[in-house]
Amino acid sequence: MDERKNPALEVRAVHRVHDARLEHFPEHDVLAEEMPVALEYNGIAYATMLATPADLEDFALGFSLAEGIVEAPAELYELELESNRAGVIVRLEIASERFVHLKARRRALSGRTGCGLCGIESLTEAVRPVPRVPQGGVVPLAAVLSAMHALRARQPFHGATGATHAAALAAADGALLVVREDVGRHNALDKAIGAAARAGLLRPGGAAIALMSSRASFELVQKAAVAGIGVLAAVSAPTALAVRLAEEAGITLLGFVRGREATVYSRVDRLGRR
Structure with a gap:
């Protein structure tokens, strides 16, 4: 992996501490990038999460499925990424029926690293019922x-x-x-x-x-x-x-x-x- 060309990584000069002593000469370290990723559905802002800017198409679809915004990939018609200095905007076009349901939920998220429930207005929405997984095989x-x-x-x-x-x-x-x-x-x-x-x-x-x-x-x-x-x-x-x-x-x-x-x-x- 070429860290210098990967937008999900950043190479920085650092000074190491060894045996309680600060080393004089700098070394290079690799940091994981994180940036605001805003999700918009049919032109309406829905959530902004801090995320690593890699595989964002997968992230947008997986988030939409896991949050019950869409029930199947076919209900996501279009997905577009727009990068700017502030972060990335993911614009999604979903089926009209699903968008009506989304607006009815009136859910507001403000995500941050390590927290996927920050900013939810309704406690019942946070702990909403989930489907029971079919038994399947062992x-x-x-x-x-x-x-x-x-x-x-x-x-x-x-x-x-x-x-x-x-x-x-x-x-x-x-x-x-x-x-x-x-x-x-x-x-x-x-x-x-x-x-x-x-x-x-x-x-x-x-x-x-x-x-x-x-x-x-x-x-x-x-x-x-x-x-x-x-x-x-x-x-x-x-x-x-x-x-x-x-x-x-x-x-x-x-x-x-x-x-x-x-x-x-x-x-x-x-x-x-x-």
Whole structure:
């Protein structure tokens, strides 16, 4: 990867501290970029998130699906990116019926890194009901562990900067289907869902496992449920609210998935013993 030509990365001169001493000569470090990304639907501003400026088409579609703004990729008619000094505007044209529904929700978001629920006016909207994921087949535990292991080698932005999260979708056998990165874990999962939707991988027999290089928050479970993914695995801990929602949605939620270890917090019946 050429960091100097990648808009998602920035190379900066830094001074290191070794053994409590400031080094005299500067070195170069690579930083993950983040910038405001504004989403407009049919000409109406809806949300502004701080995100890594990569795979923004996937992000816009995944966000639209996960938030229930559209129910299928076919309801997104047009997508256009406009970059300026302030950030990026993503202009989306969606089906008229979906736009009427969007306006009726009167939801206002003001996103920032690490927070996908900032600025929501209605508390009931924040914890809105999610669809129950169909039972489907059993996912082998070994598939989840191997997929998480494989994810570690598929994070070029994190390798360069140490500042991004990764989200991946995998098949029931553990094969990684889609990997996306972003400074925000919610954004990373939106990007992965959007990429999978474009490739037709959200149908039965497609993506069965969602993997996160972060903790498992309530909103990540929401997004997995809307995408119809029955297993969500995270490197770190879940919240109590995330576990309750996973039980309600019929999702197997795993935390602390590291090496050959994991903790299963809900719906162990979806998980094969090996």
